[in-house]
Amino acid sequence: MRSIVGLWRWRGNPLCRRSDRREAWLALCAVVLIVVITPAVGWLGTSAAHDALLKNAKEQQRSRHQVWATAESVQTRAPLDTDPETAAQSPERHRVVAHWAAPDGSSHKSTVATKHHVQPGDRFRVWTDAEGRVVKRPMSPGTASSYAALAGLAAAVGAAAAAETGRRLTVQQLLRRRYARWDEEWARIGPDWGRTGSNY
Structure with missing residues (x-):
């Protein structure tokens, strides 16, 4: 979230690097995924688990x-x-x-x-x-609903964790590239550092 605020505040700043913009957009995408996709994944997980558990509960009640x-x-x-x-x-x-x-x-x-x-x-x-x-004792419909809710919650948490993990891994890759560019630039200009205007 801090990266998103920084992008908006410094979007016109010439010191804002392309990697900074990418990092901010990446954070924005992660927030959108967590806010929009996570509830959908939780609902789908709850619905699928509820159907399966309810079917299992009915089968147990029929056979026990x-x-x-x-x-x-x-x-x-x-x-x-x-x-x-x-x-x-x-x-x-x-x-x-x-x-x-x-x-x-x-x-x-x-x-x-x-x-x-x-x-x-x-x-x-x-x-x-x-x-x-x-x-x-056979599973009751209430127990099936409770287990389904827990399964949906676990699916939602897993989706949010996956989005955040993907963001962190991508940011680490961006940082590696940024540091590699810094090393390249320093290797290019480092030997001449402080020698501007010097006479040999």
């Missing part, structure tokens, strides 16, 4: 079923948090050996994890696939 399981034995484990102050607020984890009937009628028995306190003989709900294997 909640069935009743009966506890046979229960093992309670302490919270994973080792801090005594925060561990008291963390729920206990229960490993339950249970059996249930799959949606196709087949019987299954396995160890499942639950946060709810159950006793042997209690019934509780678990999510399974069509074959009766225990799976996670």
Whole structure:
């Protein structure tokens, strides 16, 4: 932004070099890209991710079923948090050996994890696939929307970072050329520096 202001202020100055103008125009282009292109990239990323995640959520809701399981034995484990102050607020984890009937009628028995306190003989709900294997709860449309928003934000930040990275790399190239020209000019006039009007 400083380069843009400098270009406008010194646009008629004869000391303003062509590389200075290029640097200022480059900064202006980067600002335009960030302001205009970044929101578009974020919106497109959000839209594409939302469609894909919503389709995945509908597929999970179609293929996953909640069935009743009966506890046979229960093992309670302490919270994973080792801090005594925060561990008291963390729920206990229960490993339950249970059996249930799959949606196709087949019987299954396995160890499942639950946060709810159950006793042997209690019934509780678990999510399974069509074959009766225990799976996670299906994704909700709200969760899909939240993940899509995060994906769009990441895409927008990535686009802005790419524009700024491109600007910085181009400016570095301009500086290398500028310094190379200075070296060439100094090699040409350096030996005669201060000798104007001198008699030999």
